[in-house]
Amino acid sequence: MKELELGRFKVNDKYNYLIAAIAIILFPFMIRNNYVLHISIVLGIYLILGVSLNIVTGVAGELDLGHAAFFGIGAYVSSLFAQNIFNNFWIGLLSAALISLVFGFILGIPSLRIRGDYLAIVTLGFNEIVRYVLLNWQSVTNGPMGIHSIKTPSIFGYSFNTKQALFYLIYALVLVTIILMSRISKSRFGRALVGIRENEIAALSMGINTGYYKIWAFAITAAFAGVAGSLFAHYMSFISPMNFTSNESILILCMVVLGGKGSLIGSIVGVSVLLLLPEILRSVSMYRMLIYGMVLIFMMVYRPNGFWPEKRIPRKI
Amino acid sequence: MELLSIESISKYFSGLKAVENVSFNVAKGEIASIIGPNGAGKTTLFNVISGHYTPTQGKKLFLGKNITKLHSYQIVEQGITRTFQNIRLFSNLTVLENVMIGLHTKLKASILDCLVMGKKTVAEENACYDKAMEFLKSVGLDKKALETAKNLSYGEQRRLEIVRALASEPTLLLLDEPTAGMNMQEAMDLVKFIKALNETGLTILLIEHNMRVVMGVSNKIVVLDHGVKIAEGSSKEIQNNRAVIEAYLGRGHKDA
Numbered sequence: 001m002k003e004l005e006l007g008r009f010k011v012n013d014k015y016n017y018l019i020a021a022i023a024i025i026l027f028p029f030m031i032r033n034n035y036v037l038h039i040s041i042v043l044g045i046y047l048i049l050g051v052s053l054n055i056v057t058g059v060a061g062e063l064d065l066g067h068a069a070f071f072g073i074g075a076y077v078s079s080l081f082a083q084n085i086f087n088n089f090w091i092g093l094l095s096a097a098l099i100s101l102v103f104g105f106i107l108g109i110p111s112l113r114i115r116g117d118y119l120a121i122v123t124l125g126f127n128e129i130v131r132y133v134l135l136n137w138q139s140v141t142n143g144p145m146g147i148h149s150i151k152t153p154s155i156f157g158y159s160f161n162t163k164q165a166l167f168y169l170i171y172a173l174v175l176v177t178i179i180l181m182s183r184i185s186k187s188r189f190g191r192a193l194v195g196i197r198e199n200e201i202a203a204l205s206m207g208i209n210t211g212y213y214k215i216w217a218f219a220i221t222a223a224f225a226g227v228a229g230s231l232f233a234h235y236m237s238f239i240s241p242m243n244f245t246s247n248e249s250i251l252i253l254c255m256v257v258l259g260g261k262g263s264l265i266g267s268i269v270g271v272s273v274l275l276l277l278p279e280i281l282r283s284v285s286m287y288r289m290l291i292y293g294m295v296l297i298f299m300m301v302y303r304p305n306g307f308w309p310e311k312r313i314p315r316k317i
Numbered sequence: 318m319e320l321l322s323i324e325s326i327s328k329y330f331s332g333l334k335a336v337e338n339v340s341f342n343v344a345k346g347e348i349a350s351i352i353g354p355n356g357a358g359k360t361t362l363f364n365v366i367s368g369h370y371t372p373t374q375g376k377k378l379f380l381g382k383n384i385t386k387l388h389s390y391q392i393v394e395q396g397i398t399r400t401f402q403n404i405r406l407f408s409n410l411t412v413l414e415n416v417m418i419g420l421h422t423k424l425k426a427s428i429l430d431c432l433v434m435g436k437k438t439v440a441e442e443n444a445c446y447d448k449a450m451e452f453l454k455s456v457g458l459d460k461k462a463l464e465t466a467k468n469l470s471y472g473e474q475r476r477l478e479i480v481r482a483l484a485s486e487p488t489l490l491l492l493d494e495p496t497a498g499m500n501m502q503e504a505m506d507l508v509k510f511i512k513a514l515n516e517t518g519l520t521i522l523l524i525e526h527n528m529r530v531v532m533g534v535s536n537k538i539v540v541l542d543h544g545v546k547i548a549e550g551s552s553k554e555i556q557n558n559r560a561v562i563e564a565y566l567g568r569g570h571k572d573a
Contacts, residue, residue: 187431207393
């Protein structure tokens, strides 16, 4: 069956990933400006945060205001494991993912009983608890003074100590994340989550174990936020609890919602616009926040479904 | 052979006795109907059978196996699926995706399989797409496969809901007022459809208000009133049963 999306270009996954890979490889060669590279790297980290939050909030439809908590857990775990314990970035990265995964399960448990606004408050509470622990467990986290001199990643002796190298490392992971999130969305797992979102009782009647899938959605989303946290820590080389507040969670949520809940491309667009707009508007710094606010309002009035609304069209692989 | 055994099922909601001590059996291959005035407890009973409510008392057996404590999603795996009185489609999803979700229990991909997307999983996904299209074709909805479910006409939505329930290849199909909102022609078309399904070996239990449908299709009728079973039998027996007539029409009437 020929599928055509009127008004959208045809999406053929493998082709797109190839083009993206080529663009990623060429970018640091074409753009030598360190500032632009820096922004691109930060963009990459937020892309991972955005597309992962999209799984729980967009695809599964569970309001999650605690994403920054896993960002923080990942950052701290990675720093501590890479510095003090194992002296290896990759172990730090893996631990960040696994430990965030476990905490993601924990956050998923209330989602079995609580819905909507109440769940939002619980996730927000979780975010605050994590931040509070990071701030006060001084013996481990160094409290408000944060962790500094976090080592740059290295592999087999080669150290990623240029912005270009870090760009490649981070965008390789961004690409992997996007591929995995896309697979989730289009698979049996994604269909189960969407069924739960659209009509939970009907989903149960289809034999879907809703509790199982909800918890896993939270866990996987958290794991990727942990990965983003690890990358953030090793890029910035300094982290403090201030980086992982509930404001941060709300910002990432805005990016996903503005981009289009449930849509992978939407999340990418949403993250890009909300991150790059303030940078582009630096030249009109006086009006920056005004324009930013107007964009948000305009979007919510004229395109409440986001820049790139979700459109689920089943396709053969 | 008894497919489904309902034994002394009661369902109370904090003092309200919605269903009280109801027992009946459904034999393999038959079409049974549950009828009764509004508020009789028919949908509550359905919700107990399909696992959406746990019975306060009593037990249910399916193919001899005790399924009383199973959750609704586990009951699907046993071979029982249901439709709903007020259509519960995934309205914002495509017609095709609705059926693909219906195929959930027939697929085996675990979450890890979905992430890895190996050859086997890809093959399974494509097979799922094809199977869903086949199901749609069997009810004439294949041309509308990529249409959003809520854009379908009422009759088409009902058909979609039924075919989505059939996707899990149940042994017993529960239909909750399938002809609600239909005119006589549409209802009779559905009767033909139900009979055809039954001929393939599917056992069907339905709740219905339309008496022509009930009498035209059922091998056995169970009548509920105020949560209690007041009669059970063939369509002829039920039509002449005094208690049934009184339940629908009230006391003081001599003719049906």
